Amino acid sequence: MRWLFVKDLQILKRSPLLVGLLVVYPIAIALMIGFALSSPPGKPTVAILNEVPPGQGTISFGSQKISISQYAKQLFDSINPLKVSSRDEAVAKVRSGQAAAALIVPSDFPAQIESLVTQGVGSPTVELILNSKDPLERQFAEQTINARVNEVEQAVSQQVLRVAVNDLNQVLNGGKLQFLGQNVPLLGLRNSRAIIQGTLASLPPNSPLRPALKQVVNFADLAIQGLGFASPVLGSIGKPLTVDTTQLAGKTTPTATYAAAIAVIVSLMFVALLLASGLLAIERSENAYSRLIRGLVSPSGLLSEKVGLSAVCAGALTLAMAMLVSLFVHLEWARFPLWVLALGFGGLAFGALGVAIGGVAREVSTASLMAFLLSLPIAFLALIPANAVSGTLKSVLDAISFFFPFKAALQAVNNAFSGTSPEIWGPLLHLAVLALAFAALARLALRRFASR
Amino acid sequence: MPSAAPVARRSSLRFESAAGNSLHSLSTSTETDGATLAVREVTKRFGSRTAVAPISFALEPGQLVGIIGPNGAGKTTLLSILAGVTPATSGKVLQPAGKIGWVPQQPALYSKLSVAENLRLFARLEKLDDPEEAVGRMLAQTGLEDRADDEVGRLSGGNQQRVNIAIGLLCAPAVLLLDEPSASLDPRQRERLWEFIGGLAGGGTTVVFSTHNVAEAERYADRLLVLVDGELLFTGTPAELEQAVGGGSRDFEAAFVRFLHERGH
Numbered sequence: 001m002r003w004l005f006v007k008d009l010q011i012l013k014r015s016p017l018l019v020g021l022l023v024v025y026p027i028a029i030a031l032m033i034g035f036a037l038s039s040p041p042g043k044p045t046v047a048i049l050n051e052v053p054p055g056q057g058t059i060s061f062g063s064q065k066i067s068i069s070q071y072a073k074q075l076f077d078s079i080n081p082l083k084v085s086s087r088d089e090a091v092a093k094v095r096s097g098q099a100a101a102a103l104i105v106p107s108d109f110p111a112q113i114e115s116l117v118t119q120g121v122g123s124p125t126v127e128l129i130l131n132s133k134d135p136l137e138r139q140f141a142e143q144t145i146n147a148r149v150n151e152v153e154q155a156v157s158q159q160v161l162r163v164a165v166n167d168l169n170q171v172l173n174g175g176k177l178q179f180l181g182q183n184v185p186l187l188g189l190r191n192s193r194a195i196i197q198g199t200l201a202s203l204p205p206n207s208p209l210r211p212a213l214k215q216v217v218n219f220a221d222l223a224i225q226g227l228g229f230a231s232p233v234l235g236s237i238g239k240p241l242t243v244d245t246t247q248l249a250g251k252t253t254p255t256a257t258y259a260a261a262i263a264v265i266v267s268l269m270f271v272a273l274l275l276a277s278g279l280l281a282i283e284r285s286e287n288a289y290s291r292l293i294r295g296l297v298s299p300s301g302l303l304s305e306k307v308g309l310s311a312v313c314a315g316a317l318t319l320a321m322a323m324l325v326s327l328f329v330h331l332e333w334a335r336f337p338l339w340v341l342a343l344g345f346g347g348l349a350f351g352a353l354g355v356a357i358g359g360v361a362r363e364v365s366t367a368s369l370m371a372f373l374l375s376l377p378i379a380f381l382a383l384i385p386a387n388a389v390s391g392t393l394k395s396v397l398d399a400i401s402f403f404f405p406f407k408a409a410l411q412a413v414n415n416a417f418s419g420t421s422p423e424i425w426g427p428l429l430h431l432a433v434l435a436l437a438f439a440a441l442a443r444l445a446l447r448r449f450a451s452r
Numbered sequence: 453m454p455s456a457a458p459v460a461r462r463s464s465l466r467f468e469s470a471a472g473n474s475l476h477s478l479s480t481s482t483e484t485d486g487a488t489l490a491v492r493e494v495t496k497r498f499g500s501r502t503a504v505a506p507i508s509f510a511l512e513p514g515q516l517v518g519i520i521g522p523n524g525a526g527k528t529t530l531l532s533i534l535a536g537v538t539p540a541t542s543g544k545v546l547q548p549a550g551k552i553g554w555v556p557q558q559p560a561l562y563s564k565l566s567v568a569e570n571l572r573l574f575a576r577l578e579k580l581d582d583p584e585e586a587v588g589r590m591l592a593q594t595g596l597e598d599r600a601d602d603e604v605g606r607l608s609g610g611n612q613q614r615v616n617i618a619i620g621l622l623c624a625p626a627v628l629l630l631d632e633p634s635a636s637l638d639p640r641q642r643e644r645l646w647e648f649i650g651g652l653a654g655g656g657t658t659v660v661f662s663t664h665n666v667a668e669a670e671r672y673a674d675r676l677l678v679l680v681d682g683e684l685l686f687t688g689t690p691a692e693l694e695q696a697v698g699g700g701s702r703d704f705e706a707a708f709v710r711f712l713h714e715r716g717h
Contacts, residue, residue, distance in 0.1 A: 014603075
């Protein structure tokens with residue numbers, strides 16, 4: 001078996017293009033997946049046409065003023081704004097694809113809001129122009145802008161409520177009112193009632209003013225009660241719900257570390273699968289298999305050599321990759337022996353799956369194609385979050401993932417990198433069982449391996 | 453191929469034959485009786501299809517035996533069974549001593565390795581005492597010393613076949629099995645090949661080869677096994693086969709065709 005190992009290494013050494021692709025391609029795929037998972041979502045480019053004249057972006061009601069500009073800044077922070085000077089230009093930007101959407105704020109927008117707030121009249125409207133060519137991009141832009149507009153709406157509502165509550169308190173308790181540049185003292189309902197009650201007490205019992213003043217006092221009592229109740233209610237409407245968050249015991253994998261684990265496992269999977277399946281199929285395509293098994297090497301010995309070689313090569317490559325990634329992402333070096341263990345067991349399991357594929361496919365090109373067709377979907381299925389699908393579908397996906405090494409290998413490597421649950425021993429056992437099962441399948445496939 | 457002394461034709465009449473349509477009566481032997489290789493009632497079935505019907509025969513040391521028959525007769529299957537590549541469905545292959553070397557029809561070589569590396573690999577897998585000596589010997593014997601470091605994938609078909617045969621000879625076998633050895637060779641290379649094979653047989657190696665080229669079999673084989681649809685129809689010398697169809701024919705191929713025709717094939 002040792003000489004077969006040497007022979008295969010010699011063959012790989014003389015296939016630099018193949019080895020280069022085998023190393024570079026899975027690393028590239030893995031890094032892309034890792035970056036995609038760990039990067040924040042991109043900002044859509046949105047053409048902005050603000051027709052509100054400068055200096056008029058303020059809403060006044062009562063003694064209060066609200067500046068809309070500060071809320072516009074929040075919107076701009078969540079998009080890539082592209083300022084335009086006309087509606088036609090905005091439409092042109094969207095049509096050409098330079099912008100995913102265009103937002104047009106009409107010149108009377110502050111006045112529309114002021115009218116709604118002070119008189120309850122009107123429906124302030126901004127115009128959103130979307131490009132329907134790419135539905136995903138359209139949806140993303142629409143969602144982003146709607147989310148920001150809702151936030152602005154809420155913020156303005158809260159501000160208006162604060163102002164309203166403040167004004168109610170002044171009506172209730174008295175204060176000062178800004179009017180035409182003058183500070184006008186406001187008596188307030190409580191003070192007014194106190195004055196009227198004092199006046200009532202000083203009147204003779206049969207005074208004709210007594211019933212009327214009694215009515216005013218009663219009204220003042222009711223108004224004070226009502227407004228006293230409304231004030232805190234209005235204050236709480238702005239943010240009625242609070243979310244109390246509890247984190248269960250156990251470490252959480254940082255996103256970047258998880259992305260690194262995914263990148264490493266994807267590389268391990270590709271290299272081990274392609275090597276094992278290809279190297280076994282080569283024995284048939286070179287017509288050497290029948291020569292080998294005439295007593296030179298047992299079929300089990302041949303399979304062991306292919307699995308071992310692919311596991312060693314894939315494991316060494318991904319270990320080096322992990323060490324390099326650790327320069328940029330925190331991986332726990334104190335757990336390095338577990339890195340080796342996780343990658344070793346993962347390599348063996350993928351290698352065994354590879355020889356099973358090679359034994360069934362019997363030709364190098366078919367084996368490579370089968371390796372890709374099987375591995376990519378299984379890997380993606382294993383990465384789907386549990387709460388993203390219904391219960392039945394989740395069970396089906398879990399069952400599929402159970403019979404392939406990807407998820408167990410990912411759990412093992414994730415634990416090795418960061419110490420998060422589940423513990424490494426369960427996944428390692430799972431990988432060992434899968435390795436044996438696929439090796440047995442490969443052994444069965446070898447029965448008709450040499451036949452034409 | 454280096455030239456070897458021409459082998460004197462033997463007229464060995466030791467044969468076993470199959471039941472059914474065989475020309476000769478059945479004669480059994482329970483021992484190999486000094487035979488290099490003995491085949492006892494070997495059959496091979498693939499599902500419902502019988503590739504090799506019960507066949508029995510024995511081979512003497514130094515014999516040059518040709519297996520001939522039309523396409524699909526079971527020649528390659530029989531050789532694979534003798535080589536131990538394909539297990540027989542029933543029957544026995546008795547091999548008293550020595551190893552069996554096997555040269556498949558398609559060269560079984562690693563194209564990315566050099567000639568020497570291929571020889572070295574198989575010499576090590578054969579667990580030879582001195583693999584390097586064996587490699588040197590085979591390179592000399594097959595005349596490939598100056599191509600030792602060339603990648604096999606870059607060699608011509610003829611040279612690849614030389615390496616193929618060299619690997620089969622690494623273990624100094626008592627019996628060498630060759631499946632269509634001259635199929636990919638030009639006339640000059642074929643001549644050299646047969647000289648080489650004749651030398652092996654002269655040295656005591658039993659050589660069994662299959663071929664479509666009936667004239668080649670008639671010219672070089674001491675003994676013929678005629679296989680048709682898995683059945684062994686004849687075993688004997690080429691002259692005996694000609695006599696079986698009345699003799700007197702100057703064209704062995706025509707005699708062979710007539711032989712098959714008379715037996716309904």
